[in-house]
Structures are given as C-alpha cells and as structure tokens.
Amino acid sequence: MVVNFKENTEQLLVERLLKGFDPSRLVEWARHMLAEGAYTDSLIKLVTMEKSNKEEIEKYFLRSIEELDLNIPADLESQLQEYANDIARQVLNGDITVDYAFLQMLKVAKVSNKDFRFLGFAEIEEDLDNLFYGKKVKREGLNLDTQKAYILQEFKLFSTMEMLDIPLAFRQQEYCMICGNLTTPVPKKKYSITRPFIYHVLSCEHCRSERLKSASQHFVKKKIIDSFVVKGTTN
Template sequence: MGTEIKYKILECKFGDKRFKIEEDLPDVGWYLYVYDQKGKCIADHLQNDLETVINFAFEEYKVPMTNWVDSKDISFVQEETNKILAQRVLSHFDSKKLIDWAIMLMGKGFDSESLIILAGLNSDTTEEREQYFWQTIDELGLDINRTDFELIENYAIYVAESVVNKKIAPKDGLTIMQDIVRSTDYSKRYVQFYEIDEDLDYLKYDNHTIFNSGLTLKNADKYITREFELFLETEKYKIDDKTRELAYCKSCDKIEKPKLKNIRNWFGKVKYQTWVCGLCESKSILHFSSQKGKEIILKRKTQPNNV
C-alpha cells in the first residue's frame, strides 16, 4: 500500500472574512478559499504554488502574508481557548492565565494588535486583560460558540484524561472537579468527585468514610485515578442519569434500581431503613455510585454478550 499523502492547510481571518489555503497534487496547485461570516464559501482561486497563492491573497484581499497559520495549530489553539473559557466559568479564575494564553498563541505564530498587547499586561487589571482577550478572540476569528455546559463538559474530560495520563496529579484533578461539581449544581455526572473529597476529609479527621468504603488515605491517588478512568468510560458510552440510579445485586445477579426497605424490630416497629435490590430485596448490592458497582454495570451495559 502507498503512503498516505498529507496535504498542507493554512488558515487565517482578516477583516470580516476567513481564508483557507489548501495544497493539492503538484500538477494541480494550491487553492485559496474565501468564507463569509456565516462560513459560506464565496470564492475560490487556484494558483501554482504556495508563494504565489499567498501573494495573490495579499493583492486581491489585502491579507497580510504573516497572518497564515497551519490549521493544526489553529485546532490546538481552539482547544486551549475552550479550556480558558471553561475556567472562566468556574470560580477562582486567575486572569494571568490570559497572558499565558496570549504568549502561547504568539509562540504558535498567531499575530494581532490586541494579542501583542495582552501578552504584556503583567501588571494590569483583570478588566483590561479581559478587554484585550475578547478583542484578540475577535481579531483572530476564534470560535467561541459554546454554551457554559459544553465548555465544562469538555474541560472535565480534559482534566480526567490529564490525570489518567499522569499530566496532572490525582488530588489536583480532584480539586478542579470540585469547582465543576459546584458549577453544575452537583450534577450526577460529577458528584462522585465531591463524595471522594468529602470522604478524604472524614478519613483525615475521623478515620472513616461515608460514600466510598474502599477509599483510604494510603490508596487515595490510585482510587482517584480509577474514578477518573471510570468517568471517561461513562462519558464515552454516554451513560444517562437513569443508569446512574441502578445497582448490581450479588444475590440474584441482576441490575435493577434499588429501593428502601423498612427493617423492623421484634415488636414490628420500624427500626431503620436500608437500600435493597429492587427485585429480590437482598441487601447485598453494589450501587453505580461505588467503583465496583460502576465497573459491573458498565460492563453489562456496554458488553452484554460478553458477561
């Protein structure tokens, strides 16, 4: 089999238009595409080589020759921008991160008046940094059409992947997730990280846990990392809230929503309530909120023929 040919793609935004240069076969040349604000291609031009097409873009559309950036860098910068936008939604955002972001963009070859100014605002106010951040977004034509929910969703996955790939320490990742939990009003997708954090406090001060029976101070990093791994699995398979309410029963080997059962004393008076299997009423259940329960239920739901 022949080697796959990888064609070069350059992009930039200038004025109210977005431009893209795409390499084709050597005997064809290089295409220049012009897009309006709605993303509709309004013109295309074919030139013999890269230098010629860049010169043509300058002569025809006044696109500065230094504005062109590799599309791979644009994708990377877009991801980094989404992370910044997500962090702004969360609490305790340090606006100095906007300066780091600007310096990173310049290192990737991006250039704009506001970007250069932002990179030098070390001693300035958050308001001024924010002003030039948004102006840079506009000048570079970066896509910020994301809801807060989408930004947080993607950022949570980034944090989880960073912990699993050992780019972020487990406890640092857990700390970030606390902001995500609060910002999403304790969503079932993220609340397990709040429960781990609570249990770590209980272990420190009272030597017991409430939510995670297998968690100890010694195995905390391993336990947290495993929770992030399971989180990525639940996101991969788009596990819904109904599934998160289920439990695996060791007695009947079924997965069902558990129910509360009254436990009575010898006189028939209710002594306490406990969760039991919704089918056989056994107390020997593993809820989805536990790591073991999550592992079993995920396996049954995603690999039903292999169990």
C-alpha cells in the same frame, strides 16, 4: 515549550466561573495568543482591558474564542464534558499528575452544579477529608495510603463510561447485594411504633431488598460498564 492553547482555553472557560477568579488571567491569555501569532479584532481589544470590569473582559474573551475557531463547544455542559475528558485522557496517559488532574476535576464538579458525571470526584474529596479526621467512609478500598491509586481508578472508570457514552440514568444504578442485579432504587413503605409511623426507604426494584450498594463504589461502576457492553452486543 509547546503550549496547547485549546486545552488552556478550556481550563479558563471552567475556572472563570469559580468564585475568586482573577479576570486578568483572560487578558494574559490574550497576550499569549498574540505572541504565538494568533490575531483577531477581539484579541487586540482584550489585551488592553486589564482595568476593565469582569463582564466586559469575559465578553471579549468569549468573542475571541469564537473568532479563533478553536473548535470548543459553545454551551457550558459540553465545555465541561470535553475538558473533563481531556483531563482524564492526559492523566491516564501519564502526561499530568494525579494530583493536578484531581484538582481540575473538582473544579469541573463545582462548576457543573453537581452533574452526576463528575460528582464522584467531589465525593472522594469529602471522603478524604473524613479519613484525615479519623472518620469512616463508605467507599470500599479508599484510604489515605491508597488515595492516588483509587483516584486514578476513578479516572479510568469515568473515561470508560464517557467513551461508551453510557446514559446518566444507567450510570446511576445501584447494586443489590441480595439478588445480584443492578437496579434503579424504588421507595418501599415501612412502619414504626414511634413517629414517624410510616416512612419510606429505597429498595431493589427486583427483590425489594434494602441492601444496596451505590454507584459510587468502584465494583458497582464496573458492573454498570459490563452490563452496558453486554446490552450493546445483544441489541
């Protein structure tokens, strides 16, 4: 069996940050690397560290990655983005299952501290829990029967946005059901005869309507992609 150690390493870089991660997996990784012919001073040290504390094991794990020159970004944000893109590519190519890819993206979303790029996957999981208990969800087209197809479509949209390098602010736009424009919502003051007498709601920046569809909806994501492509061709 051919093992892609770069992908395995990226996965461990993400999962080591999750609560309950077993650091002995990093020691096992080092053993596999040595068995495949890789060699660095830090790898040699790492394979002997099964009883060491987590911090020491991680230190030599990160040193090993640097010494092996696996072309993995040093900063966490770039690591997460590269790993997420690899997962999306694999599931869209049919190399891994939707269930496995979804699980990995949930890990990325958790480690990323709610980075908007990956937040959609965590929100889908929450909606699926609600559906399981008979509650309504706001995502159009998502139900227990269509969940795998819906998740796969989420991967397609995510991959397209990443490939086009659409800025986060552009991805966070909502769609106004009244004027038909994409919009960055703005607050609108409203009044009530009961407390609170004055409050604010989000509205369209173009027509001030409150009838907005969020960027979590697939049809809104498609409009965001189309709009970005059009802007790119006209600039």
